[in-house]
Amino acid sequence: MTDRIYMSAPDVGELEEKYILDALRSGWIAPLGPDVDRFEQEMAERIGRSHAVALSSGTAALHLALLSQGVGPGAVVLTSTMTFAATANAVSYTGAEPFFIDCLPESGNMDPNLLEDALRTLTAAGERVGAIVPVDLLGKAVDYTAISEISQRYGVPLIADAAESLGAMHAGKPAGAWGDVAVISFNGNKIMTTSGGGMLLTDDAQIASRVRYLATQARMPVVHYEHADIGYNYRLSNLLAALGRAQLLRLDEMISRRREYRQQYKRLFDGVPGISVFGGASDADDNCWLTSILVDEENSGFSPAELGSALTSRNIESRPLWKPMHLQPVFRHARGLINGTSNRLFDQGLTLPSGSAMTQSSLGLVESTIGQFLDSRA
Template sequence: MNERIYMSSPDVGELEEEAVLAAMRSGWIAPLGPDVDAFEAKLALRIGVAHGVALSSGTSALHLGLLTLGAKPGDVVVTSTMTFAATTNAIMYTGAEPYFIDCLPETGNMDPELLRRGLIRLAEEGRRVAAILPVDLLGKAADYTNILAIADEFEVPVLSDAAESLGATHKGTAAGSFGAASVFSFNGNKIMTTSGGGMLMTDDAEFADHVRYLATQARQPVVHYEHADVGYNYRMSNLLAALGRAQLSRLDEMIAKRRTVRNLYKELFSRIDGVEVFGVEGDEEDNVWLTAISIDESVTGFSPDKFASALARQNIESRPIWKPMHLQPVFSRFQGEISGVAEQLFRTNLTLPSGSALKPTQREFVLDKISAFIGGRK
């Protein structure tokens, strides 16, 4: 197969094309418009919160969420080390410092006990913690039951980075509905896409209004251009919101397709010693955005790197799970509660093609090449 098989390509078709064309023909080409309003309302209804604010990216939503919570230079934001750099970048934009919390080995999500330990240490040091910023990894919601209880104990607000978990739940409650606010990403590789984009979700009307205010250059409500605060050009365009509305109508269908891919991997790797699908326990509540596998080289005789190289030779994309933030050169000077779990997951875990846009022939090709590699090694 000559075409490259990606981990998570955008899944778009005629419905999305029609929606964007209709938005163009309506004349609402400039940022904001009726599709933005409708997209915000429909996603808020889906998640079960009062307000959504459509923005240019998940990163911008994190940035404005932290600013609205009052994060500023000298503050600390306690966050997951097992995440994409955007989470920590948004903290840095505010001038606050990240404090990294390691993860649970079963899920890769924030370890609540390490969170408690970190908050105790920061309190003893007299540091002001502006927010707790947990991340939902690969479509599995974090343990918000315990995280929110600890946050309440220490009187620290929670901003949930649900960029990867739209459509997932935690104990029956939708990801994106936890904490003071939460953030989704609609980047091209996410469960649904607006090409680029994100949304902040909250039940707090004042919170939503302040985010909208900052996202539109902090313009005062007067006829001329008046600015009392530094603002940002962070709002989503009407055209992209139209794409998002179409994608949202297909969300359950796309999750079901990813679930099919996950189940095929489960079946394949259940027969292979030393390889298992990561985070399968309780994955019925996941949106199964990406499927990762854990490889025990002492059993398999091959490393994740060798496995990835074999897939690459077949034009199949794979990638190690996120490199922990405390190992990133740009963030390595910051402190945290590090147990070594995230480092171990980075060394042993590999994400595989998981997207809803995968054709049956592509799925079969990937499974065949994996089977051939492992069979050949044996």
Template structure:
């Protein structure tokens, strides 16, 4: 029996162990400490930001950013419908309402034209979105050249959801450098991990200070426990920050490994009519997940067929995100749709993409895909 090959397993080793042991021996086991401060500084520098606040998750960072920018009950926030639930959940935490906007068919990122349509529609009634959360889907940055001028025109605040895009760039600018604030995720399956964790990024010191204050239970700087605001237990621990510092040192090598996998998939599917790699024409993406989109009328098989074949070979795959407007929890939400996100969900598949996947496992994956493609297309 073979071991299962996971989609994007954590890539940790001796350097991470060294950093963790040093943090343990330092005595800074409590939530904050020197590793947190250093990690914030290093991530801010990597992303071209003045300030960074380490948080317990990317979701926590989104929540803090929305609150600090004044988003609350009665507000509308534009969210691409093709995303993980955390993006929309953070909007709900504030009491605001997410408006789900469809995506570009080539990238899966927020469609600027549909976002403009939403802003125009709302302006006729004297309203506007309080914010927009463009998501850098699967590691490819959103189209900020189109989105940012629209936001300036309509007075919409931008919070970049770069949870999947650390290490990517857009027109020479790092992911995480766009908007009033941006967020990263260091969940276990991300491009780099702190087990669980996230980061809020901003060039606005007041915003960063406010988020840091709220993330530590809004405790006042006095000897006793004094609270003027409702706060949150949202800080990253010193031990996890130490893990993140080690991962950051290895980030470029891990991205390079994922790109090798993506290039291999591109060669595998190059001769197959009806299969394309989603957003894979961007050389500046971090290749977090390589995803294909299948046209079953041209291939004679579906994404689900390939998934079943790989599952039988103990190789994990995953459908693309189920659009938020199709999730029961968000039924009845305001939407601006073209049908693209639903088609991507129905015909897309994410393939094993992790930098920790060993060479022997890569050969297993590629052999399994090649064997599937060689079968008669009568399925």
């Protein structure tokens, strides 16, 4: 049995080792320290934001982003149904109600027309909409031009969930530069990693200060421990920030490799009936975090699950697209504006190994396995 080929394994090497060892030898082992400060500054400069706050996870960043906008019990938060559970979970942490918006078929990102329909209905009913939280799916930024205009017209804060899209662009601006607040993730499978970790980005100094305060157990600035608010243990450690600084230096290189693999998949599936690279028709601004395909079983003659099983037989990881939140048992009673697009993407989608740590040899095995499967179904 060959070594397992993962969808997106961490891509680390000598530079990351050097940065972590330097941080370790500096004595800054406890949370916070000079690497955290530098990581925040370097990421803010990369994105073009005034402030960045390094946190323990992207989920923590989402939670604090919502709190920074006053989201709490009695509020409704409009968010993408096509996302990982962390987005909806963070809304639930605040006591607010997630309201799920379906997606565009070409991208899986929030449909601006459905968003506006939902806002119109909810505001007419007198409901308090606390925030809009669109999600950049698989490294493709949402249509922030349209969604920003809608959020401003309705006076609703915009929180950009850019957990998957660091390095992507929309209308000449980086993912993470949009919205009143934006969040990114450095989980182990993301485009760059700090093992775990995330970051909140904003141009508002008061928001950044409030988030730092809440993320350090809401400790008051006095010698003894005093707390006037409920706080959270959400700050990133200095050691993990050092890893992030090294990864940030390599980010463009890692994106380039993922893009190269995306192009190879496009060539592999070119002309294959019933199969298309998801979002591949307009991916020039994507970070190509993960490459997924859509399998139209009526035209292909096989299901995505059957292709996935063939890959599994060769110890190659694959998985469906995100199962929409409105289909998740935990959110079965949640409201939303659903037109069935996300259901179809979930039924047809299959995500393939896409990580920058993957070698050409490993990709060759993936391609040959897919080729053999396609030949067997011809």
